[in-house]
Every structure is written in structure tokens, then in C-alpha cells.
Amino acid sequence: MSGISEHGDALSSGPVRGRGAGLNPGNRFESIRLHVLGDHLDDVIAEHPDGTQVVTRLYDDRSKSVLTKVDSPDLGMRWNLNPYRGCEHGCIYCYARPTHEYLGFSSGLDFETRIMVKRDAPELLREAIASPKWDREAISLSGVTDPYQPVESKLGITRRCLEVMQELRQPVSIITKSRLVLRDLDLLADLHRDGLASAAISITTLDPSLPAKMEPRAASPNARLETIRRLSDAGIPVCVLMAPIIPGLTDHEIPALLRAAREAGATSAGYVLLRLPYQIKALFLEWLERHFPDRAAHVESLIRQTRGGDLYRSQFFERQRGTGAHAHSIGQSFRLFSKRLAFNQHRPAMFQSSPPQPHTAARPTQQPTQLGLFD
Numbered sequence: 001m002s003g004i005s006e007h008g009d010a011l012s013s014g015p016v017r018g019r020g021a022g023l024n025p026g027n028r029f030e031s032i033r034l035h036v037l038g039d040h041l042d043d044v045i046a047e048h049p050d051g052t053q054v055v056t057r058l059y060d061d062r063s064k065s066v067l068t069k070v071d072s073p074d075l076g077m078r079w080n081l082n083p084y085r086g087c088e089h090g091c092i093y094c095y096a097r098p099t100h101e102y103l104g105f106s107s108g109l110d111f112e113t114r115i116m117v118k119r120d121a122p123e124l125l126r127e128a129i130a131s132p133k134w135d136r137e138a139i140s141l142s143g144v145t146d147p148y149q150p151v152e153s154k155l156g157i158t159r160r161c162l163e164v165m166q167e168l169r170q171p172v173s174i175i176t177k178s179r180l181v182l183r184d185l186d187l188l189a190d191l192h193r194d195g196l197a198s199a200a201i202s203i204t205t206l207d208p209s210l211p212a213k214m215e216p217r218a219a220s221p222n223a224r225l226e227t228i229r230r231l232s233d234a235g236i237p238v239c240v241l242m243a244p245i246i247p248g249l250t251d252h253e254i255p256a257l258l259r260a261a262r263e264a265g266a267t268s269a270g271y272v273l274l275r276l277p278y279q280i281k282a283l284f285l286e287w288l289e290r291h292f293p294d295r296a297a298h299v300e301s302l303i304r305q306t307r308g309g310d311l312y313r314s315q316f317f318e319r320q321r322g323t324g325a326h327a328h329s330i331g332q333s334f335r336l337f338s339k340r341l342a343f344n345q346h347r348p349a350m351f352q353s354s355p356p357q358p359h360t361a362a363r364p365t366q367q368p369t370q371l372g373l374f375d
Contacts, residue, residue, distance in 0.1 A: 020090030024108040061116040066124035080143035083157040085116035087145040089218040098278040107279040122160040138171040148178035177202040200239040232265025240266040244274040247302035268344040276312040
């Protein structure tokens with residue numbers, strides 16, 4: 001049928017406004033896929049040349065537990081709390097997109113428009129950390145989707161979780177790219193008085209025009225720097241995350257971005273190389289061709305150079321840093337400028353894994369030339 005991209009299925013609603021994905025590829029667990037006739041798409045485009053709006057739909061998540069144990073040896077965290085599944089920010093590169101396929105959705109537009117909401121997360125959290133078996137290990141909020149995505153401003157589930165943590169004096173680390181975290185500065189400041197709170201702010205670029213294409217509903221670079229500044233002024237340790245670094249698109253910004261974050265008050269820094277597991281390959285390549293047709297082939301070539309000729313390799317440690325000369329150059333540049341700017345050489349306390357337990361003693365160790373996620 002005509003009108004179908006070679007990278008995936010076309011959208012039944014035609015081009016969309018204010019969203020990251022330009023495709024809604026079929027779920028990899030399902031064998032039947034709906035393709036839309038090209039003449040229908042042509043009609044939609046003719047009627048809506050500036051694109052169409054797609055509303056966000058919320059679905060109740062009835063999970064019976066809210067804390068997820070992290071067994072990945074290349075992540076500096078042990079426990080995750082994710083109030084939401086799916087994310088309205090719509091970041092085209094988000095490594096969490098394939099998780100939506102376990103819910104029967106697509107990793108494309110569905111991921112950013114069909115959000116699973118854990119309304120009873122605070123109650124489940126209270127039950128978990130009030131248990132005599134809980135040893136108060138730090139909880140990462142969140143390790144998958146952003147706890148401060150737009151819908152949080154209406155539902156307040158993340159804030160209610162923080163209120164439980166404040167009451168029970170539970171250590172927490174925040175990971176976000178949203179300025180909405182400043183709404184909860186009172187709770188974080190109170191937790192920090194006992195050394196129980198820290199934050200990581202993700203900044204991918206300083207280019208004001210790029211986020212509108214790449215992270216359409218996330219905060220602007222300046223807003224994220226201001227978020228770092230205000231958290232830091234409140235005494236909360238802040239790590240800046242350049243996550244992901246996209247070869248050929250954002251890697252040249254390493255010096256300037258680190259400098260800006262340091263001036264804003266960040267005390268440590270980390271990075272992750274672009275990750276393209278499963279269907280994200282199709283989504284990202286389509287996005288790249290749509291927004292940067294003049295350099296799409298070059299960027300794809302550089303990505304493959306960091307992945308041994310592939311678009312992605314999932315091995316622990318390698319998935320975060322890549323391999324090859326270009327990946328090595330990115331790592332060297334990041335370490336060099338982090339050192340020049342006097343970023344801390346060690347992770348903030350809340351981002352460190354707990355002391356090894358008996359069942360984790362045999363975990364593989366990281367190679368000396370690689371950095372941990374938040375180093």
C-alpha cells in the first residue's frame with residue numbers, strides 16, 4: 001500500500017502537532033498490524049496542512065506494588081518508583097518507549113498520548129516502606145518515565161509520594177527534565193536537612209530550537225538550568241545528565257553544556273550515549289529524516305560507528321557508552337571537561353547503589369575506562 005514509511009506504519013491521523021513520534025509502529029508482540037491507505041493520508045494532510053492534534057488519554061494502572069528492584073549492574077540505583085507509564089514529554093529518543101508494548105500499545109505516538117496512571121502509588125509506597133523488612137535504601141523517582149511530566153501538574157501523584165517519603169524519612173533521588181520539580185522544593189528541602197534528597201536534571205542540548213523537535217513537551221534548556229540553580233540554592237545536590245548524547249547532533253555541545261550546568265550550581269555530571277532498542281530505531285530514523293534530511297545519513301553513520309556497525313547493542317555497560325573511536329572520543333571529552341570544571345568525581349550519595357548484598361556479590365564489575373551512569 002502507498003503512503004507507508006519504510007521505517008514503520010504511518011499515523012491514521014496524518015502529521016501531528018506537539019508530539020515527538022511521527023509514527024505509531026505495530027507492537028512487536030502482535031502479528032496483525034493496521035496500515036492506512038495513502039489516499040486517506042493525502043486527504044488528511046490537505047485538510048490539516050499544519051498537522052492535527054492528538055489528545056492525551058489517561059488509564060488507571062492497577063498494579064499491586066509500586067517499587068521496582070533494579071538488577072542492572074550498570075545503573076547506580078537499586079529501587080525505582082514510577083508513578084506513570086508512558087510520558088507526555090514525547091522525547092523521540094526515550095529508551096522507555098518499548099515498555100509500552102508490554103501494555104498492548106505502540107512505542108510510537110501511543111507512548112506519549114496513552115498514559116498509565118498509578119493513582120494509589122502513595123498508599124502502596126507507604127505500605128512498602130513502612131514494612132519492617134524495608135531497610136531504607138534510596139529510591140529513584142523515576143528510573144523509567146518522568147515523574148514530573150505534564151499530567152503530574154493536575155494529578156499530583158509524585159508530590160503525594162514525596163509527602164509519604166518526607167513523613168517516613170525515606171531517602172529519594174529525583175530524575176527529571178521538568179521545572180515542575182520546583183513545586184515540591186519544600187518537601188525536598190526538608191528531606192535534604194537529613195541528607196535524604198538529591199536530584200538529577202537531564203539536559204540534552206542548549207540549542208533553543210532543537211528541544212521543540214526532539215522533546216516537544218519538556219522544559220526548555222534555560223528552564224532546566226534555572227531548575228538546577230534553584231535546587232542548588234536550596235542546598236540540594238544536583239547532578240546534570242547529558243542523556244542522551246546523540247553523535248553528530250549534540251556531542252559537540254559537551255563543553256558548553258557542562259559549563260552552563262556548573263555555573264547554575266550542578267556539582268556532578270553524567271552522560272548516556274543514545275540508545276535505540278527495539279522499535280525506537282524506526283522512530284528515531286524517521287524523525288531524523290523528517291527534521292534533519294541534510295545530515296540524517298551522517299548522524300546514522302556515526303551512531304553505527306559507536307555500536308559496532310549496528311544501531312544498538314544491549315550488553316551491560318556497552319549500552320550506556322558504546323564502543324569504537326567515536327564513542328571513546330565522546331567519553332574522553334566528557335571526562336576532560338568534567339574534570340576542568342571541577343565536577344565531583346563521585347556520585348551524590350542518593351545515586352549510589354547500596355552496599356552489596358549476598359545475592360549481588362557476583363555481579364560483573366565495570367571496566368576502568370568506563371563511567372557509571374551518574375559519575
